[in-house]
Amino acid sequence: MCGATEQGHARNNGAATNLSSDTLVNLDHGDPMIFETYWRNMGDKCTVMIPGYQSLSYFADTENLCWFLEPKLEESIKNLHKVVGNAVVDDHYIVVGTGSSQLIQAALYALAPPDQPKPASIVCAAPYYSCYKEMAEFLRSGLYKWEGDAHTFDKDGPYIEMVTSPNNPDGVCREAVVKKDGGKLVHDLAYYWPQYTPITAPADYDIMLFTVSKCTGHAGSRIGWALVKDKEVAQKMVTFMTISTIGVSKESQQRAAKILEVISNGCKDPKSSNGITDNFFLYGQSILSKRWDKLRNTLKHSQVFSLAKYPIKYCHFTQDFSEAHPAFAWIKAKDSIDDCEKLFRGHKVLTRSGRRFGSDPKYVRVSMVSKEEDFQLFITRLSSIN
Amino acid sequence: MCGATEQGHARNNGAATNLSSDTLVNLDHGDPMIFETYWRNMGDKCTVMIPGYQSLSYFADTENLCWFLEPKLEESIKNLHKVVGNAVVDDHYIVVGTGSSQLIQAALYALAPPDQPKPASIVCAAPYYSCYKEMAEFLRSGLYKWEGDAHTFDKDGPYIEMVTSPNNPDGVCREAVVKKDGGKLVHDLAYYWPQYTPITAPADYDIMLFTVSKCTGHAGSRIGWALVKDKEVAQKMVTFMTISTIGVSKESQQRAAKILEVISNGCKDPKSSNGITDNFFLYGQSILSKRWDKLRNTLKHSQVFSLAKYPIKYCHFTQDFSEAHPAFAWIKAKDSIDDCEKLFRGHKVLTRSGRRFGSDPKYVRVSMVSKEEDFQLFITRLSSIN
Numbered sequence: 001m002c003g004a005t006e007q008g009h010a011r012n013n014g015a016a017t018n019l020s021s022d023t024l025v026n027l028d029h030g031d032p033m034i035f036e037t038y039w040r041n042m043g044d045k046c047t048v049m050i051p052g053y054q055s056l057s058y059f060a061d062t063e064n065l066c067w068f069l070e071p072k073l074e075e076s077i078k079n080l081h082k083v084v085g086n087a088v089v090d091d092h093y094i095v096v097g098t099g100s101s102q103l104i105q106a107a108l109y110a111l112a113p114p115d116q117p118k119p120a121s122i123v124c125a126a127p128y129y130s131c132y133k134e135m136a137e138f139l140r141s142g143l144y145k146w147e148g149d150a151h152t153f154d155k156d157g158p159y160i161e162m163v164t165s166p167n168n169p170d171g172v173c174r175e176a177v178v179k180k181d182g183g184k185l186v187h188d189l190a191y192y193w194p195q196y197t198p199i200t201a202p203a204d205y206d207i208m209l210f211t212v213s214k215c216t217g218h219a220g221s222r223i224g225w226a227l228v229k230d231k232e233v234a235q236k237m238v239t240f241m242t243i244s245t246i247g248v249s250k251e252s253q254q255r256a257a258k259i260l261e262v263i264s265n266g267c268k269d270p271k272s273s274n275g276i277t278d279n280f281f282l283y284g285q286s287i288l289s290k291r292w293d294k295l296r297n298t299l300k301h302s303q304v305f306s307l308a309k310y311p312i313k314y315c316h317f318t319q320d321f322s323e324a325h326p327a328f329a330w331i332k333a334k335d336s337i338d339d340c341e342k343l344f345r346g347h348k349v350l351t352r353s354g355r356r357f358g359s360d361p362k363y364v365r366v367s368m369v370s371k372e373e374d375f376q377l378f379i380t381r382l383s384s385i386n
Numbered sequence: 387m388c389g390a391t392e393q394g395h396a397r398n399n400g401a402a403t404n405l406s407s408d409t410l411v412n413l414d415h416g417d418p419m420i421f422e423t424y425w426r427n428m429g430d431k432c433t434v435m436i437p438g439y440q441s442l443s444y445f446a447d448t449e450n451l452c453w454f455l456e457p458k459l460e461e462s463i464k465n466l467h468k469v470v471g472n473a474v475v476d477d478h479y480i481v482v483g484t485g486s487s488q489l490i491q492a493a494l495y496a497l498a499p500p501d502q503p504k505p506a507s508i509v510c511a512a513p514y515y516s517c518y519k520e521m522a523e524f525l526r527s528g529l530y531k532w533e534g535d536a537h538t539f540d541k542d543g544p545y546i547e548m549v550t551s552p553n554n555p556d557g558v559c560r561e562a563v564v565k566k567d568g569g570k571l572v573h574d575l576a577y578y579w580p581q582y583t584p585i586t587a588p589a590d591y592d593i594m595l596f597t598v599s600k601c602t603g604h605a606g607s608r609i610g611w612a613l614v615k616d617k618e619v620a621q622k623m624v625t626f627m628t629i630s631t632i633g634v635s636k637e638s639q640q641r642a643a644k645i646l647e648v649i650s651n652g653c654k655d656p657k658s659s660n661g662i663t664d665n666f667f668l669y670g671q672s673i674l675s676k677r678w679d680k681l682r683n684t685l686k687h688s689q690v691f692s693l694a695k696y697p698i699k700y701c702h703f704t705q706d707f708s709e710a711h712p713a714f715a716w717i718k719a720k721d722s723i724d725d726c727e728k729l730f731r732g733h734k735v736l737t738r739s740g741r742r743f744g745s746d747p748k749y750v751r752v753s754m755v756s757k758e759e760d761f762q763l764f765i766t767r768l769s770s771i772n
Contacts, residue, residue, distance in 0.1 A: 052432025055606030140528030220441030249635035
């Protein structure tokens with residue numbers, strides 16, 4: 001999403017309705033409009049009403065370490081993780097953030113030793129989420145320094161490794177790679193939800209980050225949360241949030257609490273034979289699976305592009321075997337094509353170049369969670385390049 | 387507000403109802419609960435309803451430089467400034483932020499030259515808002531460096547001066563003091579609203595910051611806005627917001643849009659003889675004026691504390707002469723008392739020491755915008771020290 005402003009004037013958000021051959025399709029960012037139909041079908045079930053006298057105070061719960069966290073959101077988060085089985089919550093503090101972006105920065109602030117002469121190194125295995133680099137560099141902090149690909153990292157001193165699993169951009173499930181003394185880990189689990197990947201076990205790490213943007217598709221709410229084992233680290237993250245924005249929107253928290261509650265309740269709804277279900281994750285998996293089938297079919301005999309396969313795993317949530325259906329496709333162009341992003345741009349499809357992820361420009365990342373009409377147009381154009 | 391976590395367990399937010407002599411009254415932060423009664427009396431006029439399918443996208447308006455700004459909020463902001471007459475909006479870009487705190491940091495990022503060997507100096511005339519220092523220092527940015535009191539600033543090179551008017555903590559209307567070449571100004575006008583101070587003219591500066599926390603009392607919404615003259619600066623502030631939090635809560639923006647609209651409409655309502663009015667600013671002025679009268683009466687013959695006077699000015703909004711009724715009282719203890727904050731703490735009143743504002747610990751800042759019961763308890767305890 002960090003590139004949003006550069007290409008902000010490309011079509012997105014469904015404002016245009018006539019998609020002509022001239023329409024620029026913006027699949028550069030992961031705007032999760034794919035779930036809009038589901039939410040429209042839910043009607044008033046998730047509607048929140050906020051009267052003018054509510055949430056005047058900065059404070060949500062002064063007894064909580066995270067004093068700006070709405071108690072109902074905390075409850076909904078814990079409940080959802082238990083229902084889905086994707087993370088251990090009971091011995092973790094919850095810190096809410098303005099999206100998980102802010103929590104990534106809060107984690108860097110909390111983990112970087114304040115008393116070192118040199119900044120802590122920040123690393124992530126390439127291909128890595130392009131925004132990590134931007135977040136780590138934009139303020140030229142003396143606390144931490146972006147050092148790029150974790151695979152080639154060989155510096156001494158404290159370091160923080162971002163572990164994105166499933167990974168953005170390529171959907172692969174990951175573990176830490178550096179494994180040296182003095183290292184701290186931040187697990188970015190934004191995509192560890194059943195619609196994207198099989199839930200193989202509840203994650204249980206020191207810092208785990210999630211966001212409603214990817215969990216439910218409510219990117220406009222800017223709500224993320226961190227599950228944090230260590231009290232002192234959680235407290236430092238809260239300090240970051242206090243100085244940075246004096247907490248997090250109460251309205252968004254209240255709405256997220258409601259939406260997560262509705263989703264948890266819907267998880268009791270089994271997959272129905274006609275494919276209509278209140279179970280959000282089964283719905284999400286079904287629609288993403290159809291898109292991935294369409295993409296793989298389109299590229300089956302391609303002479304230009306290739307896609308990696310994902311292993312079939314048992315998902316404890318769906319109680320079934322399946323492969324991953326990531327939120328992004330990580331497409332590789334054949335050897336004779338140097339710049340895959342440029343090729344797509346020539347066909348009026350905006351993608352994000354592999355270069356931005358510390359990888360080869362033969363790759364592009366393409367959003368699989370756009371509006372249906374954008375996805376269809378992408379498939380049509382892709383067929384014409386093939 | 388930056389000190390919130392330190393004293394988070396003190397009573398606030400009206401959770402407790404029995405105020406015994408043991409109750410700690412927290413007037414350290416400026417939690418604007420004073421306006422709660424007004425908002426309760428407004429009933430459903432400001433209620434917003436947000437269905438589950440709304441605001442899924444990161445984007446609000448891709449044609450706008452500030453692509454995450456809700457068009458209705460932009461309209462409400464412009465309209466309110468025109469109705470109140472406190473700022474020129476027509477030739478300014480609007481950038482929305484997660485409270486004005488985030489916009490202060492966005493402004494520092496946008497104004498600090500990126501190509502200088504040394505960081506730009508950040509200054510503000512003492513006594514200065516205590517959070518500026520924390521914001522400028524917490525990430526040890528190489529772009530800018532906190533240099534403290536603008537009155538004693540004598541370094542060469544680029545600098546950014548924060549001009550807070552009316553000032554937090556002391557309520558004084560201010561202008562820039564450094565006035566050297568290469569300086570950039572950020573006008574923090576959070577308190578430039580008729581309930582706090584006479585509106586003498588529409589402000590027209592390069593960067594002006596406002597926040598609903600202080601304008602309407604909706605601190606929990608975390609909505610601030612910047613009026614920015616220069617397009618490139620506005621664009622850099624948007625870049626900061628994009629990297630920092632990928633925009634701002636849509637729910638809070640929608641609610642703020644509604645609330646500001648209702649306030650603008652209420653401004654057509656004249657002051658009624660019984661003191662009940664839909665005009666929020668007249669209501670606010672009236673209730674603050676009563677508190678200030680009570681405080682001044684309590685300290686009239688005090689041998690321990692003193693308060694500065696504010697000049698009487700003509701307010702173009704109320705069309706009347708009045709003095710200021712700031713959101714904070716800046717109380718000075720007599721010479722024999724070294725630590726005024728400690729004295730109040732001994733009487734179970736939490737205040738913020740002058741030290742935190744780059745000033746003398748003989749001073750404390752005391753919130754005047756707390757809940758009524760807290761204010762009453764403060765006056766009772768103050769009388770007992772007097």
